[in-house]
Amino acid sequence: MKIDSVDFFYLAMPEVTTAADGSQDALVVRVSAGGLSGWGECEASPLPSIAAFVTPMSHGACRPVSATVLGATLDGPEDIKRLAGEVAFNSMDLLQAAHTWSGIEMAMWDLLGRSREVPAWKLLGYDKAFPKTPYASVLFGMTPQNTLERAKEMRGLGFRAAKFGWAPFGQSLTSDIAHLDAAREGLGRDGILLIDAGQVFGEDVDAAALRLDAMERNKVTFFEEPFHGSAYLAYGQLSNRTKTVKTAGGEAAHNRQMAEHLIDFGKVGFIQIDCGRIGGLWPAKQVADYAQRRGVTYINHTFTSNLALSASLQPFAGLEEHTICEYPTTLQQLAVDLTTNHIVPDGNGEIRVPDAPGLGIEVSPRALTRYAVDVEIKVGGKTIFSTPVY
Amino acid sequence: MKIDSVDFFYLAMPEVTTAADGSQDALVVRVSAGGLSGWGECEASPLPSIAAFVTPMSHGACRPVSATVLGATLDGPEDIKRLAGEVAFNSMDLLQAAHTWSGIEMAMWDLLGRSREVPAWKLLGYDKAFPKTPYASVLFGMTPQNTLERAKEMRGLGFRAAKFGWAPFGQSLTSDIAHLDAAREGLGRDGILLIDAGQVFGEDVDAAALRLDAMERNKVTFFEEPFHGSAYLAYGQLSNRTKTVKTAGGEAAHNRQMAEHLIDFGKVGFIQIDCGRIGGLWPAKQVADYAQRRGVTYINHTFTSNLALSASLQPFAGLEEHTICEYPTTLQQLAVDLTTNHIVPDGNGEIRVPDAPGLGIEVSPRALTRYAVDVEIKVGGKTIFSTPVY
Numbered sequence: 001m002k003i004d005s006v007d008f009f010y011l012a013m014p015e016v017t018t019a020a021d022g023s024q025d026a027l028v029v030r031v032s033a034g035g036l037s038g039w040g041e042c043e044a045s046p047l048p049s050i051a052a053f054v055t056p057m058s059h060g061a062c063r064p065v066s067a068t069v070l071g072a073t074l075d076g077p078e079d080i081k082r083l084a085g086e087v088a089f090n091s092m093d094l095l096q097a098a099h100t101w102s103g104i105e106m107a108m109w110d111l112l113g114r115s116r117e118v119p120a121w122k123l124l125g126y127d128k129a130f131p132k133t134p135y136a137s138v139l140f141g142m143t144p145q146n147t148l149e150r151a152k153e154m155r156g157l158g159f160r161a162a163k164f165g166w167a168p169f170g171q172s173l174t175s176d177i178a179h180l181d182a183a184r185e186g187l188g189r190d191g192i193l194l195i196d197a198g199q200v201f202g203e204d205v206d207a208a209a210l211r212l213d214a215m216e217r218n219k220v221t222f223f224e225e226p227f228h229g230s231a232y233l234a235y236g237q238l239s240n241r242t243k244t245v246k247t248a249g250g251e252a253a254h255n256r257q258m259a260e261h262l263i264d265f266g267k268v269g270f271i272q273i274d275c276g277r278i279g280g281l282w283p284a285k286q287v288a289d290y291a292q293r294r295g296v297t298y299i300n301h302t303f304t305s306n307l308a309l310s311a312s313l314q315p316f317a318g319l320e321e322h323t324i325c326e327y328p329t330t331l332q333q334l335a336v337d338l339t340t341n342h343i344v345p346d347g348n349g350e351i352r353v354p355d356a357p358g359l360g361i362e363v364s365p366r367a368l369t370r371y372a373v374d375v376e377i378k379v380g381g382k383t384i385f386s387t388p389v390y
Numbered sequence: 391m392k393i394d395s396v397d398f399f400y401l402a403m404p405e406v407t408t409a410a411d412g413s414q415d416a417l418v419v420r421v422s423a424g425g426l427s428g429w430g431e432c433e434a435s436p437l438p439s440i441a442a443f444v445t446p447m448s449h450g451a452c453r454p455v456s457a458t459v460l461g462a463t464l465d466g467p468e469d470i471k472r473l474a475g476e477v478a479f480n481s482m483d484l485l486q487a488a489h490t491w492s493g494i495e496m497a498m499w500d501l502l503g504r505s506r507e508v509p510a511w512k513l514l515g516y517d518k519a520f521p522k523t524p525y526a527s528v529l530f531g532m533t534p535q536n537t538l539e540r541a542k543e544m545r546g547l548g549f550r551a552a553k554f555g556w557a558p559f560g561q562s563l564t565s566d567i568a569h570l571d572a573a574r575e576g577l578g579r580d581g582i583l584l585i586d587a588g589q590v591f592g593e594d595v596d597a598a599a600l601r602l603d604a605m606e607r608n609k610v611t612f613f614e615e616p617f618h619g620s621a622y623l624a625y626g627q628l629s630n631r632t633k634t635v636k637t638a639g640g641e642a643a644h645n646r647q648m649a650e651h652l653i654d655f656g657k658v659g660f661i662q663i664d665c666g667r668i669g670g671l672w673p674a675k676q677v678a679d680y681a682q683r684r685g686v687t688y689i690n691h692t693f694t695s696n697l698a699l700s701a702s703l704q705p706f707a708g709l710e711e712h713t714i715c716e717y718p719t720t721l722q723q724l725a726v727d728l729t730t731n732h733i734v735p736d737g738n739g740e741i742r743v744p745d746a747p748g749l750g751i752e753v754s755p756r757a758l759t760r761y762a763v764d765v766e767i768k769v770g771g772k773t774i775f776s777t778p779v780y
Contacts, residue, residue: 017450018447022483045454048442056402058436064435095434095644096438096486257622
């Protein structure tokens with residue numbers, strides 16, 4: 001097959017706020033080849049990601065992603081791996097290319113899986129997929145009381161595990177301790193409690209470490225993204241100071257090496273990969289293999305639609321011991337409506353990666369129209385991008 | 391002062407080829423505040439970089455760069471440092487933001503310097519600027535004979551040092567050895583010979599190491615970018631296998647930490663920073679300080695205009711022992727015409743950072759018009775960017 005076209009659908013809620021809620025917009029990608037289509041989603045800023053596909057070339061090492069992808073051969077997994085290397089080289093100086101490519105790569109696995117009638121996780125090399133224990137991924141409440149209520153609510157919905165993240169966490173030690181206590185109280189003694197600091201401590205290891213006592217006492221399983229995504233030394237120092245709590249991170253990785261470095265130098269106990277940023281399913285699968293060899297637990301990072309959730313489950317679907325997975329529970333309506341089928345917890349509170357061809361998720365044509373953001377980009381008087389009509 | 395506006399000028403040669411020549415287009419930035427203007431240049435793909443400034447917000451951690459910059463206070467260096475932290479946080483998930491911010495940050499130092507009538511390097515904390523020995527930065531010839539001639543030509547122009555880079559290097563061992571021998575022959579026995587592999591070996595340490603014998607024999611000073619910019623382990627392994635040749639890299643760093651990691655984990659002997667990518671002058675100055683403490687030599691990376699060259703000289707202007715600097719010599723006419731003044735070698739073959747306010751380089755209004763690429767971006771029916779009229 002030859003890749004005939006790559007279409008980008010920029011979708012957004014009517015109102016987008018400064019909440020740390022990644023489901024307020026979406027960049028959905030459709031790759032067409034051999035009369036088939038596959039779908040992916042970039043976990044990225046839509047407009048710059050579209051620009052990275054359509055922009056004129058700057059020079060040989062700063063080519064648009066389209067230059068490598070359009071017209072390329074796609075007959076099997078080896079083609080996807082080869083194209084990944086070519087995009088990395090040809091778009092070396094185009095920073096946003098990694099995020100653009102991520103959604104395209106994902107769509108290619110979906111397309112190949114549909115073509116061969118096998119799930120993507122089988123194409124990645126797994127024989128069997130194991131159930132995962134979803135943790136409800138929510139934001140902290142504005143007050144400890146709100147956090148307590150949110151934790152109880154998640155427990156009431158059947159979640160054994162919950163992750164609380166972002167503001168107001170990090171604003172004051174007293175407040176943080178109150179939120180940690182509240183989250184544990186709401187979740188109950190046996191719940192799995194996870195904390196996401198959203199990089200709020202920058203590189204300040206001491207400030208982050210001040211929260212460790214309250215975390216140990218509240219039996220927090222992991223302390224996610226205390227620092228800037230590239231601050232491996234700060235991660236490493238904090239990791240050396242924890243006892244029962246482990247550090248977690250990796251969502252900022254936009255290539256495989258960054259995730260491996262966070263394991264080796266940041267000494268994280270949990271590596272969290274977003275397939276919509278790291279370059280898709282294949283680098284994520286390589287990180288999962290690497291994590292396993294290093295005794296680190298692999299987890300997906302997902303805060304968008306079920307299309308992205310399915311994609312991010314594929315790379316560790318076959319790892320039986322890596323059981324917890326991120327499961328966004330307070331999605332904006334756009335992210336809910338985007339797919340016609342959904343991944344939902346079963347009676348045991350567990351979820352399963354779809355056992356259907358490709359990613360096993362159907363994109364809703366209605367949502368592509370309903371939430372469409374109209375974009376037109378002209379360069380040198382010529383329209384190089386306009387919102388595709390579904 | 392309040393930042394009133396930030397204007398982006400996308401310029402390009404009439405024809406852009408796949409040569410690894412970064413001077414074929416340019417993204418020039420003008421920051422205006424308090425009735426003054428400062429100028430900078432992103433070493434980046436123009437369209438995605440513009441998009442990263444004007445795009446609608448995706449969520450609180452994926453805001454356009456404009457959200458942090460426009461209307462912000464700019465009264466001194468501390469404001470630039472504060473804004474850098476704010477951009478990193480507010481645009482955490484917008485990958486291209488680092489490149490966009492780089493040109494803006496540069497323009498802020500230019501503006502502040504002009505406002506206070508001091509060179510940017512003084513604002514960065516240096517009392518004195520030292521001359522640098524420029525190395526002619528050129529591409530390999532297509533044949534060893536071409537490389538020999540190019541080396542002779544550079545020597546004839548008065549350069550004591552020259553760097554040869556990119557294709558055909560890496561294509562075959564025999565050819566590479568012939569090019570290395572030719573470059574040394576053309577440059578003469580006492581010339582400083584530098585080699586840039588342009589990431590061609592990916593992560594293949596053995597393949598890169600096969601070139602070491604011929605490099606040692608030809609007294610190559612450094613072996614630049616053998617690998618992918620994030621492949622610190624490959625760098626570290628190759629660094630352990632060299633004798634007299636040192637490894638060099640860093641141009642891909644889009645934040646300070648990445649450069650520090652390349653020093654610590656990649657064990658490079660030379661750290662090469664492009665202020666148009668790393669986030670401007672301040673992170674580059676911090677890397678220069680870090681390099682000094684670690685016994686590593688700091689060098690600018692520059693393959694564009696003299697505006698970018700001046701910017702990239704500022705962060706190590708005051709380091710007397712870090713003497714060599716990259717000096718592009720085969721610039722496209724656009725990059726020559728972009729500035730009305732130029733940094734040229736003196737009778738000793740040395741160059742000096744301008745001793746004039748700010749970056750000390752004047753942008754040519756004529757070039758901004760002559761090479762302008764017309765861009766228009768509409769989102770939701772509203773024009774959010776159109777090429778500014780100078």
